[in-house]
Amino acid sequence: MSTMPEPPHVLAVDDSIVDRAVISRLLRSSKYRVTTVDSGKRALEVLSLCAHDHHGLPEMSGYDLLKRVKESADLREIPVVMMSSENSPTRIRRCLEEGAEDFLIKPVRQADVSRLCSRLITR
Template structure:
């Protein structure tokens, strides 16, 4: 895979070590800087204390599930600007709809296809970049 022109700072939150390693490896090969967390609570702590460009968040985790982390992020004015791609082994329409309705940027089923991962991450990062530019312009002219 070709490295990204502008590496992003990403967080992978998944209770399965193999999934964390696979996602981290694929994203690292794309040129991104990747951190990981093994449950929702640890993930939320890292999100609150870091500066992430995007989060990949598993739904079904102990301590705090992905839905709870997503809702907590969306309630925070600063954190809601971070795109969150939900991941799950559940390929059920209800799970996808719930994620979108709660405010997730996107949804990927596991095992995650590396080509689809690259496309979704790049699209989400580009949308974030455009939203950030738009907010910056609004502040300039406000």
């Protein structure tokens, strides 16, 4: 009896409840398991990085979260995709140079998720 592989699990982080709902729906329709959180600090808690944090982290940008994940020996292999409503080439380039796999401009569409899923699965 063969067992089906578990669907990939995605942690979606966004301070907007609407954007979290949209990305969650899109990912689930692509057969992903999704956990959503509203801040970088909560993301670090889910990823178990807060135990190593002595900085307080009251607020954290997506870029800060990306850097923390990519600096962690345990987490650096996790693919990180950035999303923003700002289409800033400088910001996009900076995130990609820091290790993000991709950068999506909001509003994210199903075509973005499908393209990204096929790319990440074939890595």
